[in-house]
Every structure is written in structure tokens, then in C-alpha cells.
Amino acid sequence: MKRRIGIWGLGESGTGAALLAHRQGYQVVLAASHPPAPPYAERLSQAGLSWTITADPYPLFSSCDMVVRSPGIRPDNPTLLRLREQGIPHCSDLEWGWLHFPPNAQLWMVTGTTGKTSTTHLLAHLLKTAGKKALACGNIGYSFCEAILDHPSTEYYVVEASSFQLWDAWSVVPHLFVVTNLAPNHLDWHGTLEAYADAKLHLLKRLPPTAAFLYDAGSPHLEAALAHYPTQAQVWRFRETPGPGIHAWIEPPFLVCLMKHTEYEEERWEVSYEGTPLESLPQRKNGLPALLAAAHLIRTRQETLRRAFETFQPYPHRLEPVAHIQGVLYVNDSKATTTEAVWYALKNYERPVIWIAGGVDKGNDWGLLLQAVQKQVKALILIGKDTQTLERAFHPVVPYLDWAASMDEAVEKAHLLASPGDVVLLSPGCASFDWFRSYEERGEAFRAAVRQLQTRLSENPSS
Numbered sequence: 438m439k440r441r442i443g444i445w446g447l448g449e450s451g452t453g454a455a456l457l458a459h460r461q462g463y464q465v466v467l468a469a470s471h472p473p474a475p476p477y478a479e480r481l482s483q484a485g486l487s488w489t490i491t492a493d494p495y496p497l498f499s500s501c502d503m504v505v506r507s508p509g510i511r512p513d514n515p516t517l518l519r520l521r522e523q524g525i526p527h528c529s530d531l532e533w534g535w536l537h538f539p540p541n542a543q544l545w546m547v548t549g550t551t552g553k554t555s556t557t558h559l560l561a562h563l564l565k566t567a568g569k570k571a572l573a574c575g576n577i578g579y580s581f582c583e584a585i586l587d588h589p590s591t592e593y594y595v596v597e598a599s600s601f602q603l604w605d606a607w608s609v610v611p612h613l614f615v616v617t618n619l620a621p622n623h624l625d626w627h628g629t630l631e632a633y634a635d636a637k638l639h640l641l642k643r644l645p646p647t648a649a650f651l652y653d654a655g656s657p658h659l660e661a662a663l664a665h666y667p668t669q670a671q672v673w674r675f676r677e678t679p680g681p682g683i684h685a686w687i688e689p690p691f692l693v694c695l696m697k698h699t700e701y702e703e704e705r706w707e708v709s710y711e712g713t714p715l716e717s718l719p720q721r722k723n724g725l726p727a728l729l730a731a732a733h734l735i736r737t738r739q740e741t742l743r744r745a746f747e748t749f750q751p752y753p754h755r756l757e758p759v760a761h762i763q764g765v766l767y768v769n770d771s772k773a774t775t776t777e778a779v780w781y782a783l784k785n786y787e788r789p790v791i792w793i794a795g796g797v798d799k800g801n802d803w804g805l806l807l808q809a810v811q812k813q814v815k816a817l818i819l820i821g822k823d824t825q826t827l828e829r830a831f832h833p834v835v836p837y838l839d840w841a842a843s844m845d846e847a848v849e850k851a852h853l854l855a856s857p858g859d860v861v862l863l864s865p866g867c868a869s870f871d872w873f874r875s876y877e878e879r880g881e882a883f884r885a886a887v888r889q890l891q892t893r894l895s896e897n898p899s900s
Contacts, residue, residue, distance in 0.1 A: 446507020764857025
């Protein structure tokens with residue numbers, strides 16, 4: 438008799454999990470609170486799968502052997518609690534993909550508060566540059582399960598993993614595990630920093646000695662949390678500056694690491710990032726795990742890593758230059774939804790910043806930014822729903838603070854405040870789900886507003 442697998446939620450991850458379960462011969466039960474978007478509905482229908490739209494899928498799932506839940510379904514969901522009480526196991530799509538992972542492939546997993554997406558793409562690009570079969574997938578818009586289904590002969594699956602996916606990934610054991618940093622985030626969802634950290638780090642306890650663990654030793658919250666997660670894995674530490682126990686760091690214009698050949702012999706690697714897309718500070722930091730992976734794991738040459746840096750295409754909406762207008766640089770950093778991401782953005786510029794920020798506050802500690810804002814920001818323009826917390830935090834330290842009712846208005850106000858040499862920086866520090874459906878849509882709105890400004894000024898420079 439076929440095992441019954443419940444798939445709860447029919448977005449990218451749910452659709453991928455459903456298609457993988459169907460291909461593996463399970464009896465698949467699909468349920469969601471909303472109909473799937475047309476691209477997902479088409480893929481499911483083509484596979485001969487149907488679904489039920491319901492607010493309470495428990496009656497459908499009560500006879501299932503396993504339920505694969507959407508990342509958006511919280512641990513305290515009443516239906517999920519009821520399934521647990523009945524002894525019906527649940528997991529995320531990461532766990533479901535791992536249960537059907539190709540036996541000869543490697544899983545490289547990246548998590549953290551910021552830098553996950555860029556690091557995931559850079560590691561996959563490094564592997565491809567070194568001649569490996571690799572692809573980036575997971576929490577980047579291409580589900581892990583569907584990647585396994587579409588590309589079963591891939592050698593390396595480089596997976597971005599969110600805390601929403603990791604907390605019930607019960608048996609996943611990556612061959613390489615990267616934690617880019619840790620800062621308070623999604624506390625509205627996890628409740629506490631400790632629960633958020635546990636979601637990301639619990640798998641460390643089951644890593645074997647053959648696995649590699651790379652992490653940012655310059656992240657104080659991460660260093661503190663790791664005291665509770667012993668691991669047998671090989672540990673490689675990176676941060677911005679060198680120091681005892683640090684294996685990779687930045688010495689402008691180089692990324693540097695030490696390769697130990699024997700107990701007494703080591704080789705210093707220096708790979709220049711100058712003239713590459715990694716010149717911004719966040720991208721330099723994202724390059725450090727790639728440097729360590731190149732030196733210690735795939736044992737490629739420094740020239741290969743430099744070529745990977747030169748040909749890397751950074752992920753959109755992260756410190757993305759949009760235009761220079763009348764001597765002012767306009768930068769789209771819409772993907773910066775945490776205070777730590779904003780901190781790196783501000784630190785990247787040594788010139789005055791007109792900062793556009795706001796949206797849906799996820800429980801951020803804005804105090805972490807006070808010093809950087811006081812030093813860098815000449816004006817703050819607030820957008821979106823939750824502007825009160827930003828106003829309270831930064832009104833005492835910014836020379837000028839204003840509000841905008843749209844992205845167009847925010848860009849226009851920034852233009853009127855900016856002088857040649859300034860930076861207009863959209864780095865919201867908040868989620869986008871008030872005015873926009875995603876950080877991508879928010880970034881596109883900023884780009885469009887900047888281009889509209891550019892066109893207007895080219896036609897009438899005095900306006």
C-alpha cells in the first residue's frame with residue numbers, strides 16, 4: 438500500500454515537495470488555505486495532482502503518514518499541534534528533499550540572518566567555475582525538492598535555508614554548513630532570539646567529523662549561541678579582521694586565508710577582490726566562505742577563485758547601484774530587511790547618506806544602528822507601515838527626518854536633500870509586506886522612481 442504524504446501549502450516549496458512525492462510513488466494529499474498561483478497550479482495539474490482549499494486541513498491529513506508543511510506555517514499552528522498529538526510527523530521541504538537526496542551528491546547549506554542569498558549564489562558559481570556540476574536552490578525561489586527532481590545528476594546542491602525551513606528539518610546533515618551571521622530577526626515568528634538561533638543551529642549537533650562548518654566569528658550573537666551547540670565537524674572561522682583562531686579575513690584589496698598542509702607548514706592565500714563585484718563590504722564578507730571552500734574543500738587554485746569573483750553576478754536588490762544623478766549615487770538595497778544588513782550597507786559608504794527606511798518591523802533592535810546612523814546619515818526618510826519605532830530610535834541622532842507616502846515621493850524628497858557626492862540609499866531594515874508583495878517589488882519600485890527622476894532631470898536639469 439502506498440504511503441500517504443500530506444503537502445500543506447502550494448507555493449514554491451509545497452509544489453516542489455508535491456511533485457517529488459508524486460514522482461517517488463507516494464499517494465499525495467494536497468491542501469492549502471488559498472489556491473495556488475497559476476504557475477504552480479499548472480505544474481501540479483500537469484502531474485495529475487488536485488488539491489483542496491480549506492482553512493483546516495486536519496481531516497485530510499489525519500490519515501497521512503507524514504505532512505510536509507509550507508515554511509509559512511508556524512510551530513504553534515493549532516492544526517500542526519493536533520497532528521503532533523496524533524503522532525503524525527511533520528517536516529519542511531528541506532527535510533523532505535533530504536530524505537530523497539541523491540546518494541553520491543553533496544549538500545552545501547547556507548543560513549544566517551543576512552548574506553545567505555549572495556553567499557549561496559557565490560558558492561554555486563565557484564563550484565561551476567571549478568568545473569563541478571552545481572546549482573543554487575532552496576529559499577531563493579527554486580525549491581530544493583524540485584531541484585532534486587529536475588537535476589538528479591548534480592554533484593553539489595547549494596541550498597539557502599531559512600529558519601522557517603530548518604526548525605523541523607529533523608535529519609538533514611549537510612556536507613558543508615555555512616552560517617553567515619546571527620542577529621535578532623523574525624522574533625515576531627520565533628518569539629525569542631534563543632528559539633531563532635536554535636532553529637538555525639540545532640543540526641550542528643549531528644554533523645560528523647567529515648562535515649565542514651564555516652561561520653562568521655565576528656558575529657557576537659552567533660559566537661554566544663554556538664556555546665550551546667557542540668559539533669564534531671571541522672570548524673573554519675572567518676571575519677573582517679585577522680586574529681587568533683581566525684582562518685579567513687579581509688586585508689584590502691585581498692581576501693586572505695591560511696592553508697595548513699601539516700602541523701608545521703601552512704600556505705597563505707591572497708585573492709584580490711579589486712575590480713570585481715565583491716568590492717562592497719557585504720560582498721567581500723560573502724567571499725570569505727567561498728575562499729575557505731576553495732582552499733580547504735574543493736582544493737582549487739587561487740586563479741580559479743579570482744576568475745569566479747570576476748565573473749560573479751551579484752544578486753539584485755543588495756547594494757545595487759541604480760544610477761548616478763547630478764553627482765549623487767542611488768543604491769537599491771531593498772533586500773536589507775534586518776538591522777545588521779543595514780549596518781553593513783551604511784558601513785560600505787564613507788560619504789553622507791540620505792537613508793530611506795521602513796516597512797513591517799520584525800522586532801528589530803534599532804539601537805544597534807545608532808552609532809552608524811549618527812556618523813553617516815544626513816537625512817532619514819521613512820516609508821511604510823511601522824515608522825514609529827524608527828522615528829523614536831533615530832530622531833535624536835539624524836539632522837533631518839521626514840515621511841513619504843509612496844516610493845516616488847521618497848525618491849523625490851531624497852533628491853531635494855542630496856548634494857553632489859551623497860548616496861541615496863534604500864535600505865529598509867524591515868519586511869516589505871505593507872506596500873509591496875516582496876522585497877523584489879519594493880526594489881523595482883525604487884528603481885522605477887529613480888529612472889523617472891533621471892529622465893525628468895535630463896529633460897529639465899533645473900527641476
